[in-house]
Amino acid sequence: MTTTTGDLSRFSINQMTVKQLSMPELVGACVELGVPGVGLWREPVQSYGLEATAKLVRDAGLAVTTLCRGGFFTAIDPEERARALDDNRRAVDEAATLGTDTLVLVSGGLPAGSKDLHGARERIADALAELGPYAAGRGVRLAIEPLHPMYASDRCVVSTLAQALDLAERFPADQVGVTVDTYHIWWDDHAPAQIARAGAGGRIHTFQLADWTTPLPEGVLNGRGQIGDGAIDMREWKSYVEAAGYSGPIEVELFNDGLWARDGREVLAETAARFREHAA
Amino acid sequence: MTTTTGDLSRFSINQMTVKQLSMPELVGACVELGVPGVGLWREPVQSYGLEATAKLVRDAGLAVTTLCRGGFFTAIDPEERARALDDNRRAVDEAATLGTDTLVLVSGGLPAGSKDLHGARERIADALAELGPYAAGRGVRLAIEPLHPMYASDRCVVSTLAQALDLAERFPADQVGVTVDTYHIWWDDHAPAQIARAGAGGRIHTFQLADWTTPLPEGVLNGRGQIGDGAIDMREWKSYVEAAGYSGPIEVELFNDGLWARDGREVLAETAARFREHAA
Numbered sequence: 001m002t003t004t005t006g007d008l009s010r011f012s013i014n015q016m017t018v019k020q021l022s023m024p025e026l027v028g029a030c031v032e033l034g035v036p037g038v039g040l041w042r043e044p045v046q047s048y049g050l051e052a053t054a055k056l057v058r059d060a061g062l063a064v065t066t067l068c069r070g071g072f073f074t075a076i077d078p079e080e081r082a083r084a085l086d087d088n089r090r091a092v093d094e095a096a097t098l099g100t101d102t103l104v105l106v107s108g109g110l111p112a113g114s115k116d117l118h119g120a121r122e123r124i125a126d127a128l129a130e131l132g133p134y135a136a137g138r139g140v141r142l143a144i145e146p147l148h149p150m151y152a153s154d155r156c157v158v159s160t161l162a163q164a165l166d167l168a169e170r171f172p173a174d175q176v177g178v179t180v181d182t183y184h185i186w187w188d189d190h191a192p193a194q195i196a197r198a199g200a201g202g203r204i205h206t207f208q209l210a211d212w213t214t215p216l217p218e219g220v221l222n223g224r225g226q227i228g229d230g231a232i233d234m235r236e237w238k239s240y241v242e243a244a245g246y247s248g249p250i251e252v253e254l255f256n257d258g259l260w261a262r263d264g265r266e267v268l269a270e271t272a273a274r275f276r277e278h279a280a
Numbered sequence: 281m282t283t284t285t286g287d288l289s290r291f292s293i294n295q296m297t298v299k300q301l302s303m304p305e306l307v308g309a310c311v312e313l314g315v316p317g318v319g320l321w322r323e324p325v326q327s328y329g330l331e332a333t334a335k336l337v338r339d340a341g342l343a344v345t346t347l348c349r350g351g352f353f354t355a356i357d358p359e360e361r362a363r364a365l366d367d368n369r370r371a372v373d374e375a376a377t378l379g380t381d382t383l384v385l386v387s388g389g390l391p392a393g394s395k396d397l398h399g400a401r402e403r404i405a406d407a408l409a410e411l412g413p414y415a416a417g418r419g420v421r422l423a424i425e426p427l428h429p430m431y432a433s434d435r436c437v438v439s440t441l442a443q444a445l446d447l448a449e450r451f452p453a454d455q456v457g458v459t460v461d462t463y464h465i466w467w468d469d470h471a472p473a474q475i476a477r478a479g480a481g482g483r484i485h486t487f488q489l490a491d492w493t494t495p496l497p498e499g500v501l502n503g504r505g506q507i508g509d510g511a512i513d514m515r516e517w518k519s520y521v522e523a524a525g526y527s528g529p530i531e532v533e534l535f536n537d538g539l540w541a542r543d544g545r546e547v548l549a550e551t552a553a554r555f556r557e558h559a560a
Contacts, residue, residue: 115513152492153492159468163469187397189440212432212433216499232395
C-alpha cells in the first residue's frame with residue numbers, strides 16, 4: 001500500500017474506530033502510516049494516564065484533534081447535575097492537558113420516566129452556561145454533537161444541527177459550537193443550510209465522518225459503516241463544510257463490531273485508504 | 281375489563297398491531313370490544329379476498345380508516361417504475377372497494393448503490409403526479425408517511441413532516457396529504473409547526489400512534505412500543521393535530537415481536553385500554 005502525506009494531511013483517526021489498539025500501538029501506527037491527527041476518548045486516556053498520553057502524542061508529533069466526550073447534562077436531580085458538571089470540568093482540564101482545543105459533547109437522553117424533550121434541552125443550556133466560560137478560560141471549545149434521532153430518548157435529545165445551533169448560539173463561539181458528523185445528519189435536507197449557519201458563526205468545531213449502512217444492529221450503537229460502504233456521499237458533505245469556511249481536521253469515527261474484531265493496524269490502514277479515496 | 285363506546289369512538293386498530301389474528305378474528309374482536317375502526321393492510325386483504333373483506337367489515341359496521349400501503353416510488357429503472365405505478369393503481373382500487381378514503385404511502389428507500397436522496401425524493405413527486413389524479417377520481421387520498429430518519433436509506437427517503445409536505449403541497453389536498461405518526465416524528469421540534477401547516481392545508485389524512493421504546497431491535501423494524509410504554513406524550517401530539525383541525529380516527533399501529541407472540545385478542549383489548557388511558 002502506498003500513502004502520501006499530502007493526501008492525509010487533514011485526516012484524523014478517532015480512537016474509537018480502532019479501540020482494539022493500545023495507546024502506544026495507536027500512536028505508533030499513526031506515525032508509521034503518516035496519519036497526522038487523533039481524536040482521543042477519556043476512558044483510554046485515563047487508563048493509560050493523562051500526562052503519559054499527552055507526552056506520547058506530543059513526542060510523536062501527533063495533533064489531538066478532539067477529546068470525546070463530555071456532556072450528559074439532562075439529569076433533573078441536583079446532585080446528579082452537580083456531579084455531571086464536575087466531571088465535565090475535569091474533561092475540559094484533560095482536553096487542555098492533551099493539547100486539543102475541542103471537547104465533543106453528547107448531551108444526554110431523557111431521564112427515566114420523562115417524556116419532556118424540551119425541558120431536557122433547556123437543562124443542557126443551563127449546563128453550558130456554567131461550563132462554557134470555564135472551558136474558554138482554558139482554551140477549550142465545547143462542540144455539541146447532534147446525534148441521529150434514533151438516539152433521542154436514551155443518549156442525546158439534541159437530534160439536528162438546527163437544535164444544536166439553537167443551543168450553541170446562546171453563547172460565544174469560542175465557548176460553544178457544534179460537531180458536524182455525517183452519520184447523524186446525512187438524512188436531513190436542512191443540514192446543508194445549518195452547516196452554512198454554523199460556519200458563518202465560526203461554530204464548526206469539528207467535522208467527523210462515518211457511513212450509513214444497514215441493517216442496523218440491535219441497540220443501533222455499533223453499526224457505523226466504513227467510509228465508502230454506505231449511503232453517504234462524503235465529498236458532498238465535505239463540500240458543505242468547506243463552503244462554510246471549515247478547513248480543519250476531518251476525523252473518521254466508526255463504532256463497528258466488525259471492524260473491532262479485526263487487526264487494528266489493518267483497520268487503520270484501510271480507513272486511511274478509504275479517506276484518501278472518498279474524502280481527500 | 282370495562283370499556284365504554286364513547287371513549288373508543290375515535291380509536292382504530294391498525295391490523296398490523298394484531299397480525300396474528302385472521303381477518304374474521306380481527307373483525308369479531310373489534311365488534312366484541314367496541315372498536316369502531318380498522319386500518320387494513322393489502323397482503324392480508326388479498327389473502328382473505330378483497331370483496332370478502334369488504335363485505336366482512338361492512339356487515340360488521342366497522343369503518344376502514346386506512347389501507348396500508350402504497351408507495352415504493354424511488355426506483356430509477358423505467359420498467360420497475362411502471363410496475364410500481366401499476367401496483368399503486370391497484371392499491372387505490374382496493375382502497376375504494378374497502379370503503380376507505382385514505383391510502384398510506386411509504387415512499388421507498390435509495391436504489392442499490394445510490395447516494396442521491398434528493399433525486400429519490402424528486403422521483404416520488406413524479407409518481408405522485410401520475411397517481412394523485414387517479415386516486416382522487418376514485419375518492420381516495422394519498423397520505424405520504426414520513427418514516428423515522430433511521431429508515432432513510434432502505435425504506436423511506438421522506439424522513440420529516442416538512443419533507444412530506446414539500447412533496448404533498450405540489451398537488452391538491454384531495455389528492456395528496458400526509459400521515460402523522462408519533463413514532464416517526466416525536467423527536468422533531470419542528471413537527472408541531474408542520475402539523476399546523478398540514479392542518480391549515482387540509483392535509484392531515486390520518487393520525488397514527490406508536491410509542492418509542494429502547495433498545496431498538498436488530499433491523500429496527502419491529503420495536504414499536506405499546507402506547508404508554510415509551511418516551512412519547514400521546515396527549516401532547518393529539519393536541520397538536522386537534523389544534524390543526526383534525527378530528528378523525530386515531531389508529532394505533534405497532535410492529536412489535538413481543539406483541540405478536542401473544543394472544544391477539546388480548547393485545548387488542550390491551551391496546552384499546554391503553555388508548556383510553558393515554559389518548560382518549
